[in-house]
Amino acid sequence: xxxxxxxxxxxxxxxxxxxxxxxxxxxxxxxxxxxxxxxxxxxxxxxxxxxxxxxxxxxxxxxxxxxxxxxxxxxxxxxxxxxxxxxxxxxxxxxxxxxxxxxxxxxxxxxxxxxxxxxxxxxxxxxxxxxxxxxxxxxxxxxxxxxxxxxxxxxxxxxxxxxxxxxxxxxxxxxxxxxxxxxxxxxxxxxxxxxxxxxxxxxxxxxxxxxxxxxxxxxxxxxxxxxxxxxxxxxxxxxxxxxxxxxxxxxxxxxxxxxxxxxxxxxxxxxxxxxxxxxxxxxxxxxxxxxxxxxxxxxxxxxxxxxxxxxxxxxxxxxxxxxxxxxxxxxxxxxxxxxxxxxxxxxxxxxxxxxxxxxxxxxxxxxxxxxxxxxxxxxxxxxxxxxxxxxxxxxxxxxxxxxxxxxxxxxxxxxxxxxxxxxxxxxxxxxxxxxxxxxxxxxxxxxxxxxxxxxxxxxxxxxxxxxxxxxxxxxxxxxxxxxxxxxxxxxxxxxxxxxxxxxxxxxxxxxxxxxxxxxxxxxxxxxxxxxxxxxxxxxxxxxxxxxxxxxxxxxxxxxxxxxxxxxxxxxxxxxxxxxxxxxxxxxxxxxxxx
Amino acid sequence: xxxxxxxxxxxxxxxxxxxxxxxxxxxxxxxxxxxxxxxxxxxxxxxxxxxxxxxxxxxxxxxxxxxxxxxxxxxxxxxxxxxxxxxxxxxxxxxxxxxxxxxxxxxxxxxxxxxxxxxxxxxxxxxxxxxxxxxxxxxxxxxxxxxxxxxxxxxxxxxxxxxxxxxxxxxxxxxxxxxxxxxxxxxxxxxxxxx
Numbered sequence: 001x002x003x004x005x006x007x008x009x010x011x012x013x014x015x016x017x018x019x020x021x022x023x024x025x026x027x028x029x030x031x032x033x034x035x036x037x038x039x040x041x042x043x044x045x046x047x048x049x050x051x052x053x054x055x056x057x058x059x060x061x062x063x064x065x066x067x068x069x070x071x072x073x074x075x076x077x078x079x080x081x082x083x084x085x086x087x088x089x090x091x092x093x094x095x096x097x098x099x100x101x102x103x104x105x106x107x108x109x110x111x112x113x114x115x116x117x118x119x120x121x122x123x124x125x126x127x128x129x130x131x132x133x134x135x136x137x138x139x140x141x142x143x144x145x146x147x148x149x150x151x152x153x154x155x156x157x158x159x160x161x162x163x164x165x166x167x168x169x170x171x172x173x174x175x176x177x178x179x180x181x182x183x184x185x186x187x188x189x190x191x192x193x194x195x196x197x198x199x200x201x202x203x204x205x206x207x208x209x210x211x212x213x214x215x216x217x218x219x220x221x222x223x224x225x226x227x228x229x230x231x232x233x234x235x236x237x238x239x240x241x242x243x244x245x246x247x248x249x250x251x252x253x254x255x256x257x258x259x260x261x262x263x264x265x266x267x268x269x270x271x272x273x274x275x276x277x278x279x280x281x282x283x284x285x286x287x288x289x290x291x292x293x294x295x296x297x298x299x300x301x302x303x304x305x306x307x308x309x310x311x312x313x314x315x316x317x318x319x320x321x322x323x324x325x326x327x328x329x330x331x332x333x334x335x336x337x338x339x340x341x342x343x344x345x346x347x348x349x350x351x352x353x354x355x356x357x358x359x360x361x362x363x364x365x366x367x368x369x370x371x372x373x374x375x376x377x378x379x380x381x382x383x384x385x386x387x388x389x390x391x392x393x394x395x396x397x398x399x400x401x402x403x404x405x406x407x408x409x410x411x412x413x414x415x416x417x418x419x420x421x422x423x424x425x426x427x428x429x430x431x432x433x434x435x436x437x438x439x440x441x442x443x444x445x446x447x448x449x450x451x452x453x454x455x456x457x458x459x460x461x462x463x464x465x466x467x468x469x470x471x472x473x474x475x476x477x478x479x480x481x482x483x484x485x486x487x488x489x490x491x492x493x494x495x496x497x498x499x500x501x502x503x504x505x506x507x508x509x510x511x512x513x514x515x516x517x518x519x520x521x522x523x524x525x526x527x528x529x530x531x532x533x534x535x536x537x538x539x540x541x542x543x544x545x546x547x548x549x550x551x552x553x554x555x556x557x558x559x560x561x562x563x564x565x566x567x568x569x570x571x572x573x574x575x576x577x578x579x580x581x582x583x584x585x586x587x588x589x590x591x592x593x594x
Numbered sequence: 595x596x597x598x599x600x601x602x603x604x605x606x607x608x609x610x611x612x613x614x615x616x617x618x619x620x621x622x623x624x625x626x627x628x629x630x631x632x633x634x635x636x637x638x639x640x641x642x643x644x645x646x647x648x649x650x651x652x653x654x655x656x657x658x659x660x661x662x663x664x665x666x667x668x669x670x671x672x673x674x675x676x677x678x679x680x681x682x683x684x685x686x687x688x689x690x691x692x693x694x695x696x697x698x699x700x701x702x703x704x705x706x707x708x709x710x711x712x713x714x715x716x717x718x719x720x721x722x723x724x725x726x727x728x729x730x731x732x733x734x735x736x737x738x739x740x741x742x743x744x745x746x747x748x749x750x751x752x753x754x755x756x757x758x759x760x761x762x763x764x765x766x767x768x769x770x771x772x773x774x775x776x777x778x779x780x781x782x783x784x785x786x787x788x789x
């Protein structure tokens with residue numbers, strides 16, 4: 001095949017999976033992994049699905065693999081926590097059709113609540129880890145991942161990170177790989193993990209790990225690149241590109257397969273250079289393996305153990321150590337304390353954090369909720385933006401779906417309706433249903449606000465059960481949250497989020513009513529409808545700059561010397577008009593005389 | 595350092611930084627250079643600061659760096675933020691009439707900075723100041739600010755007019771091509787006219 005494309009790492013992974021004969025691809029969207037499934041949905045031969053969460057996605061993938069189909073499942077780093085339960089037993093059962101789990105880490109937390117180094121899961125589950133360093137490798141390594149998966153009867157982790165997933169480079173497409181689909185054969189000793197069979201599979205896992213280590217020694221993915229200097233760098237993933245740019249003269253041991261590690265190749269590398277560095281993002285994962293061999297290495301004492309790296313950071317970290325005398329091995333060798341990265345330098349320039357969009361009607365829920373003096377347990381997604389000033393409407397957040405459990409526990413401990421949960425519709429379907437059922441079962445006293453915009457907005461508007469939209473943009477039936485709550489006998493009211501007085505009344509009524517209640521506030525995502533009803537006019541004589549309208553946190557309202565002005569960004573939603581007590585603001589609808 | 599040129603594009607979520615970056619990447623590719631680019635997704639549409647980096651040269655390793663040779667900014671404050679990545683001799687192309695005050699400024703906790711020229715002079719950085727909003731309006735839509743600005747930037751970047759035209763045809767969707775093609779031409783002419 002004689003075609004090249006300029007692809008994002010995520011797109012390259014999808015193309016690589018299709019080329020390797022993957023018949024199924026699934027995920028729950030999560031930055032920076034989302035585009036893998038969106039791209040796969042448009043490729044021949046691949047059926048792509050959004051699943052409600054990463055655990056369900058992995059379990060669905062396991063079913064496809066059992067049936068003999070090569071399957072790729074994608075998620076962001078925290079998604080693998082959700083999928084960890086099936087993963088840690090999947091390692092026992094192994095696969096039938098190849099199964100590749102792509103995980104995108106987010107060092108530096110560009111769009112995440114924590115940093116995690118997914119390589120630890122490879123060690124935890126005793127499964128192989130591949131780490132491509134650019135778009136071409138992302139494309140190529142997927143095929144190798146499938147081959148390893150089937151040859152060694154194991155799920156394979158393929159780790160990306162933000163700068164690979166959302167970096168672009170040229171990818172030379174290759175001929176498709178012909179894949180024979182294995183038949184499904186019932187075998188409960190392999191597929192049904194009760195203790196008697198699982199004990200045997202544990203022994204299989206340990207044997208498999210040593211066979212994989214031999215593969216790691218032999219694979220061209222783990223390569224020694226000769227340099228002109230007398231020092232060498234062991235590295236993996238996109239960090240290889242940073243280190244290579246910073247030190248083109250260095251020797252490299254580039255680990256495309258970073259678990260299990262090639263101990264002999266590592267030892268050989270030490271024979272060929274006089275000084276060795278390990279350069280890796282986040283945890284000292286490779287470094288610890290080197291230290292197991294008792295070899296002297298410089299790593300996390302100078303390469304920051306948090307945040308993203310880049311060529312400049314790598315250069316600055318290693319330069320002070322170059323030509324420093326290498327300590328001879330003594331026993332014991334204590335690992336150094338990791339260096340903590342310097343915080344970003346203070347800037348005198350105003351920061352510009354993301355904000356709830358102009359015209360987002362869910363702003364009304366935050367505005368109304370603040371009047372009730374409740375603690376607000378937040379959740380993941382756009383509605384985290386309700387925490388920012390001037391809304392300042394959230395107290396806490398943790399992980400996907402955590403708001404409802406936190407609310408129930410908080411109110412239980414204080415013996416009253418002291419908090420509300422605030423969760424979006426996609427997050428509710430992801431992992432909010434079971435805590436709601438648990439709260440109902442335990443007769444919790446509390447309020448759950450479900451802000452329903454009928455999409456997974458923050459990751460770029462992917463479908464979910466409440467919209468019925470699939471990755472290929474076809475539509476199935478949409479599920480009703482109201483009916484779901486009715487079905488489990490939880491008191492639920494659905495309110496139009498555009499109706500601010502109704503939202504205020506609904507919340508007031510619910511707070512005054514004992515027991516557990518849900519309010520579904522419905523309004524479509526402002527970015528999707530892009531409706532411009534009109535704009536808001538200001539009566540400068542009436543406005544006394546009291547700040548009530550500014551407190552709704554709309555970027556279209558700008559304070560002036562003794563009044564406010566309204567920018568072009570105004571969609572004419574009218575929330576500011578509703579909160580103004582002096583009648584200084586009026587809604588001018590498009591088409592009306594102003 | 596190694597013959598790799600770095601261009602960082604700064605703007606506000608929703609201003610079309612991704613399209614501008616992909617136009618630039620296509621132009622570099624049309625010149626036969628290796629290109630790598632890095633994009634910010636997720637929060638990109640929510641009005642926050644957005645940075646996208648495009649790097650090109652004979653051989654490009656990292657998709658990102660902490661410095662830039664050129665900064666292209668679709669908003670004044672972001673232009674000032676961006677020019678701090680430049681070394682003396684660098685160039686910032688800025689839509690300097692576009693001011694989008696961030697929340698802290700709206701709440702009067704911070705003030706909107708004004709000193710693009712002054713700060714650029716202090717750093718030995720060349721400024722190409724563009725009224726991209728006026729050019730985009732002239733082309734037919736305010737949404738074309740990004741491409742009008744790229745037209746201006748095309749006069750300082752080392753690519754041929756043919757490469758830019760190829761890139762426009764590849765990067766800009768057909769549906770919005772005509773207006774963006776015009777905005778690009780107006781942007782390009784605006785710099786030549788003032789030079």
